[in-house]
Structures are given as C-alpha cells and as structure tokens.
Amino acid sequence: MCKEGWNVLTHEDLTSIEEMLANPFAPRILELFSEDGSGFLTFEKFVNMAGVFSAKSPPEVKMIWAFALWDFDGDDVIGDDDLKQGISLITQTDESSNPSALATLGEEQIDEVVSRVLQEIDPNNYGLNYADFRKVLQRMPDFINNFHMNFIA
Numbered sequence: 001m002c003k004e005g006w007n008v009l010t011h012e013d014l015t016s017i018e019e020m021l022a023n024p025f026a027p028r029i030l031e032l033f034s035e036d037g038s039g040f041l042t043f044e045k046f047v048n049m050a051g052v053f054s055a056k057s058p059p060e061v062k063m064i065w066a067f068a069l070w071d072f073d074g075d076d077v078i079g080d081d082d083l084k085q086g087i088s089l090i091t092q093t094d095e096s097s098n099p100s101a102l103a104t105l106g107e108e109q110i111d112e113v114v115s116r117v118l119q120e121i122d123p124n125n126y127g128l129n130y131a132d133f134r135k136v137l138q139r140m141p142d143f144i145n146n147f148h149m150n151f152i153a
Contacts, residue, residue, distance in 0.1 A: 008040040019053075019149040024089040025069055032068055053149040062147045067133045079127035083114045 011030055020026045030039035033049040041049065051057060052065045070078045072085045091105045105113065121136050122128055128136070137143045 008042055009046055011039045014039075014041065014046075017151060019151065023149070024092065025086075028069055028072070028089070032065070050149075050151045053147065053151070055145075055148055055150075059144050062144060063134050063137050064130070066137065066143070066147055067130050070133070077127035077129055078133060080114055080118065082127075083117060084110055087113055 011027070014020050014030055015026050020029070023029070027039065029049065030041065031037050033045050033052075034041050035045065052061055067078070070082055070086050072082045073079075087105070087110050091110070118125065122132070
C-alpha cells in the first residue's frame with residue numbers, strides 16, 4: 001500500500017470493498033478521485049470519495065460527480081462515445097467480479113441503446129452539458145438514493 005513513499009490505497013484495496021466489487025464503474029470512480037488518474041487514493045482522496053457517495057452528500061455534489069463519471073473524455077459534454085463507454089461497462093459480463101451484470105451487448109446493440117437514449121434526452125444531438133445532465137437527473141427520483149455507497153461495514 002505504498003507508492004513513491006506515500007501511503008495510498010491501491011485499486012486492489014479499494015475493489016475489495018463490497019460496494020466497489022459489485023460496481024462496474026469502480027475503475028472509473030478510482031480514476032476520477034485519484035490525483036493523477038492512476039486509481040491510487042491517498043487517505044484524503046478516499047475520504048473525499050466516501051463523502052460524495054455518502055447518504056448525507058448534497059444532491060448537487062452527487063450530480064456533479066455523476067456527470068464526471070459519464071464524461072469519459074473530460075470535454076464537459078456527455079456524447080455518443082461517453083455513453084458507449086458507460087453502457088459497455090454496465091453490460092459487460094464478468095460474473096466473478098460483477099454477478100449482477102446484464103448480458104454483454106454487442107457493438108451494434110450498444111449503438112442502438114445510445115441512439116435511443118440520445119433521442120430522448122438530447123434531441124438536438126449536441127451532447128449533454130452539465131445543465132442538461134442535471135435536468136435529466138432531476139427527473140429521476142431514485143438517483144440520489146442510488147448514487148450511494150456505504151464504505152463502513
């Protein structure tokens with residue numbers, strides 16, 4: 001648990017936590033919360049991550065981080081490629097690491113899902129900026145409760 005003289009939590013440490021083990025976004029979450037995108041978290045960054053996913057975290061904070069999770073290329077817009085990456089994560093099957101995963105979708109099926117999602121939430125086909133994404137999340141009553149992980153056993 002030591003990298004370059006700093007005490008850090010590694011990907012292996014963090015994905016051994018039950019809530020992370022079953023989360024297809026675990027690698028992406030660790031990438032976002034680490035300082036350099038490596039997935040290694042200092043204690044301070046771990047506390048920050050745990051706070052965001054806490055039941056007591058403000059909805060706006062949760063929405064900001066949810067947007068960041070889906071904005072894979074970091075261009076402040078969730079577009080086709082971002083959605084494809086996210087849907088691929090959600091639908092990949094590796095029963096050893098994610099027994100609740102949906103059946104793996106092929107590229108053609110993922111393209112169809114992305115097309116239908118974008119028709120509904122992005123009819124102008126510009127991609128979703130944060131304000132658009134926030135409006136979508138506000139129509140999802142379970143978002144706040146579902147964007148939660150309990151890191152304390």
